[in-house]
Amino acid sequence: MPLSQDFSKRAIAAILQNKSPAEFADKLKVRLPGEVPLPESIHREAVLSEEARQARLAVVERQGAALDYVSGRKRIEDAAMFSGNIENFIGLAQIPIGVIGPLRINGLYAQGDFYVPLATTEGALVASYNRGAKIISLSGGARVLCLLERVSRAPGFVFNDLIEAGQFIVWAVGQFEAFKDVARTTTRHGSLEDFKVTVDGNQVYINFEYTTGDAAGQNMVTLATEAVCHYIMAQSPVKPKHFFIESNLSGDKKATAISYLFVRGKKVSAEVTIFRDIFVKFLHTTPERMMEYWKMSFVGGVQSGSIGVQGHYANGLAALFIACGQDAACVAEASVGITRVDVTENGHLYMCVTLPNLIVGTVGGGTRLPTQRECLALLGCTGDGTAKKFAEICAATVLAGELSIMGALAAGQFAAAHRIYGRKKSHGA
DSSP: OOOOHHHHHHHHHHHHTTOOHHHHHHHHOOOOTTTSOOOOOOOOTTOOSHHHHHHHHHHHHTTTOOOHHHHTSSOOOOGGGGTTTOSSOOOOOOOOEEEEEEEEEEESSOEEEEEEEEEOOOTTHHHHHHHHHHHHHHTTOEEEEEEEEEEEEOOEEEOSSHHHHHHHHHHHTTOHHHHHHHHHTTOSSOEEEEEEEEEETTEEEEEEEEEOTTBOOHHHHHHHHHHHHHHHHHHOSSOOSEEESOOSOSOTTSOOHHHHHSOSEEEEEEEEEEOHHHHHHHHSSOHHHHHHHHHHHHHHHHHHTOSEEOSOHHHHHHHHHHHTTOOGGGHHHHTOEEEEEEEOTTSOEEEEEEEEEEOOOSBSGGGGSHHHHHHHHHTTOSSTTOHHHHHHHHHHHHHHHHHHHHHHHHHTOHHHHHHHHSSOOOOOO
C-alpha cells in the first residue's frame, strides 16, 4: 500500500503506541521452545473416535477455555438468540470444527501459544494447517503485525454536468470535520478518518474510510455514511440530483485492486524463518526446492490475472471465519494478498504473508452466538480491544497454511495427502 507522508506518520504512531522502537522490536522477537516451552500438542488428528475427541477437548480446555456448546454438553434451546442473524429460521447447518496448535505468535496484539478452531468439511485442511502451525512454533513462532485499519463505504452522487460535479468537490473537501461530526452521531465506536474522491463526468464517488473499534464494521459504516449523505443533500450549495449509498467502489465482499493497493478492514503481515533441519524433517523437501516451486507459482499466479499471488488463503480464512462468527462472504476480499519465500544465507527458509483486506471483528454479528463465542474465547478474543489480536491470529493461521501446502507441492506429496485425509474411509468389514 503506498502511503502519504502524513498517513505514514499516523500509522507509525498507532503501531508504536508510545513505545520506543527497541521496545517494539522486543515484543516481536521469536521465542524458541528451548527458552519458552510449548504447551501440549493436539494428537491423533485423523482418529474420529469419541475417546480421541474427548482427549482433544481436554487439551484445549486445560488452557482455560470452556467449550460447552462446541462439545455438545450444552444445546441451544431458544431460537430467539438468533434474532438479528437469520430470517425464516428452520434449523442449523452443522459443520465439524477441528483445532490446530499450539501456534506460537509473536505479534503486537497477539502474544502466546494459540489453539485455533477451524470449521470445515474439507478433508486434509485441518491436518495441513496443524502441520504448518507445528513447524512455525518449533521455529520460535510467527512475527505478526497489524499495520493499518480502515473500513470503507463509497456513495455515489449524480449532477447535471461536470461543472456542478467540480463545484461540489470544492465544497466537499472543506467539509471533512463536519462529515466527521455527523458520522459520530451514529456510533460510539466508529470514527471517520479520511475520504477519497473519484470523478467520472457528472458523477462523483466519495470513498469514506472509518475505523470501527472491535466490530467488523460493515453495518456501522453504512449507517454513518447514510447520515453524512443526508447532511450533504441538505447542506451542499450544489445539490446532487440523487445519490446511492454504495456505488460499488468500496470493494465490499469482492476482490478489488483498490482494496489490495490500500486497505479495507485490517492490513496484517506475518513472517517466519524455518530452520533448515526442521524444514527438511517435517516437509520432506529443501528450502531451495520450495523456492523453485514458489517462483513457478508466482509466475503462474501473474499469468492467471490474480489480485495478489498466494496459495490458498481462502481455505484457512473461511474455516476460521465460520468457527468464530465472522461474515463468511468477506472471505471474497480477505483472501487477497501476497505470499513470499526466500532462502537465507544460512540455508533456512524465510516466508511471509501480507493480507490487506481482513474484515474481522470480535463484537457484533455472529460473534455473539454460542459456539462462535466459545471459539473466540478459546483465542482470548472476547474482551475490549481484541479485534486487532484476532486479525493477527488470522494472518498467522494463513501463514501456517501457506507453509504446509507449498511444502506438500514442493515435495510432491500434495495428492497423497488428499488421498489419505480427504477421502471417506469405509466402515464396513
